[in-house]
Amino acid sequence: MSWLSNDLKSFKRSWLHHTGMQLATLSVLTATFAVVALVLSLGLNVNRILASWGETVQITAYLDENVAADKVSGIQSQLEKLPSVETVVHIPREVATQNFKSQMASYAPDLLTDSDFENPFPASFRINLKGGVHTEQDFAALEKIAAAVGKVEGIEDVSYGQTWVKSYASFVNAIAASGGVMVLILLAGGLFVVSNSIRASITARREEIEILELIGATSSMIRRPYIVEGAAMGFVAALIALGLCFGIQAWQLSLVSKNLELARLAHQVTYLGPALTLAFVACGTFLGAFGAWATVRRINDGWSALQRQST
Amino acid sequence: MISFSHVYKTYPGPVHALRDITVEIQKGEFLFLTGKSGAGKTTLFRMISAFDKPSSGQVQVAGYDLAAIRANEVPFYRRKIGVVFQDFRLLRGRSVFENVALPLEIRGDRVQGLNRRVDDMLDHVGLILKKNAPIEQLSGGEQQRVAIARALIHQPGVLIADEPTGNLDPQMSEEIMDLLDRVNAQGTTVFVATHDHELVRRRAKRVVNIDAGHLR
Known part of the structure; x- marks a missing residue:
């Protein structure tokens, strides 16, 4: 591993000799990676929150008033056998009325004791689905299940907040598509910034490459220290960027938590997980190494010193 | 040790940097190459240090055919020669x-x-x-x-020096030339390009002059 210790020595030397340039490169890399990490974290949390909304989608199947009480459990079994159905809960008329009264109690307190209040609610089944509804494809599947539920004998009507669910599914699709495009643009921009920054840093040390060529260093000997240096730079920048991202997120969460309206939202927000953190650091390291390789490869073509000589 | 045979080098333009160069430098010899700026000295040195190839002709140094050398052989060839430049590098x-x-x-x-x-x-x-x-x-x-x-x-068997005293004062130039003399006395072939005729005159060595790409 003496080559690695030599390369790290070279890394240290270039930091001591080109401190300003190296600091500038590290800053650009860190800022770029921090923006990517923040957008990634934001995207994941938006997806998470939207997904949690989709989990709550339910189908309500209203029973025909003329269904005999002894047929109800049979209908429930039929519904439970339908594909994608997770649970089916029977809600008798009295329970539906009670639920309505408790929900309205704060708005109309007299309703709880009003003896003239007649029960307008039919008995129903509350059907929860496996996996929830997150996309327009899920919505199409939901429509099929709802149609199947409507065909069960004894079911008079089916409701699943059609308009809301459809809008929600379209919204999630739009967010996913625009988020994907945004991440792609950001990654392309990030790659451009990172490679330019590394290129500027290496080009400033072109003479080193020329001298090494002059005294008979092979391409791999010349390129390896720069690639190790690029990887180390990418690694450090990714770590600092993640630290910044976590710091900013923690600060914003502390602000959100102070607002009672948003406190529930704060509980749903999470940081990048260990796997994603590791992948991010690995990508940063790879980008640093790749940027260095692409640049040094162009300069170290075996004839660099030629360009400085005159006829 | 160093052999140029009917070497031509033409750059796009066309610029004829070298024309029919034929010269041999024996093992252990000390040779001065003189000429004005732009006469072709550096082009000749580029070829000896494998930074350029001739348009036609043969260049042989330390057993390598530099007109046909492959890119992956170049670093190993450069380890067989020593190169000194005016700007030290x-x-x-x-x-x-x-x-x-x-x-x-x-x-x-x-x-x-x-x-x-x-x-x-x-x-x-x-x-x-x-x-x-x-x-x-x-x-x-x-x-x-x-x-x-x-x-x-x-x-190395060969030391080539392109204007090694170009950035030095006369006293320092003499010291450097004395050093090259000592190196040569130990058996190394030394090939020095310079436009300092006074310096060349003080050393009793073989001299070739290049002018507009021709050896005189």
């Missing part, structure tokens, strides 16, 4: 010792033998007391001596 931020040791490190020499050889070489060029000094702290003459030490540390 030393690595900034490294000490005298580190600069001189570089060709041996590239060759993969062991540390113990490497240290001894570098010390011997620095002693030879009179820089042993400055072995740990950063390059930036040396005078022009000292930097050129470091460059010569670096060019000789791996014991």
